[in-house]
């Protein structure tokens with residue numbers, strides 16, 4: 001299927017690896033120009049080189065080493081390109097822990113990264129998209145928005161704030177001007193973040209990383225973790241011309257792990 005977005009320009013945040021990279025790859029393979037962002041410059045340059053090799057047609061790949069949760073970081077991505085047609089928001093998730101230990105600073109960091117940063121990127125781009133008659137925002141959030149995970153309270157809380165904001169703004173006048181805003185909710189995907197979380201549990205419990213991961217897979221109807229490529233393909237579809245009638249949605253990709261009917 002031709003996604004109909006070749007020649008558009010996308011900003012993909014948190015894209016040196018994992019789900020952000022998978023999304024940038026799927027878009028570049030569709031001939032979309034991609035500007036990728038992450039803090040670590042070396043991994044980012046390596047990712048950009050892989051995208052260059054995989055891109056379709058004349059699509060360009062640009063890399064901006066910056067912290068997207070800061071005003072300076074966001075200024076850097078808009079200095080490279082101003083009029084994005086597609087924005088994939090993403091940053092590292094907040095750390096797990098016990099809610100009794102989280103002070104105001106911990107909450108501000110989580111809300112800043114996982115709620116206020118996507119909102120700032122939406123604010124900065126949607127009016128230009130609307131004026132040009134096409135725009136796609138995809139926020140990478142988490143299955144924890146639908147089924148909270150107790151040790152990820154910072155994520156449950158901050159991402160739910162973003163979800164509520166998106167539900168309203170997606171249904172504002174933007175929908176009639178060709179701009180869609182959706183959230184893509186990963187369950188368990190085989191990325192560094194998932195491996196590091198398993199490593200943390202292994203250190204605490206004395207179990208092996210493999211045993212922890214196998215136990216987790218047993219609770220997923222698909223009996224496996226998702227891949228970044230699968231995630232990227234769903235993201236690219238949400239960014240496509242074919243998804244123009246889909247907005248304000250929370251799209252779950254979790255191998256069937258969420259147990260509810262709706």
Ligand SMILES: NC(=O)c1ccc[n+]([C@@H]2O[C@H](COP(=O)([O-])OP(=O)(O)OC[C@H]3O[C@@H](n4cnc5c(N)ncnc54)[C@H](OP(=O)(O)O)[C@@H]3O)[C@@H](O)[C@H]2O)c1
Nearest residue numbers: 014016017018019038039040068092093142188189191193
């Ligand atoms: N993987 C899963 O199973 C899963 C499940 C549920 C939710 N999620 C959520 O999905 C998102 C992506 O997860 P992932 O598994 O792809 O993580 P990952 O493999 O750790 O990759 C995170 C990417 O984001 C970049 N990044 C982190 N903080 C950033 C910042 N402040 N500014 C710019 N770039 C930043 C990282 O590079 P630098 O560190 O160099 O900046 C890296 O490129 C996270 O919010 C995570 O919580 C993931």
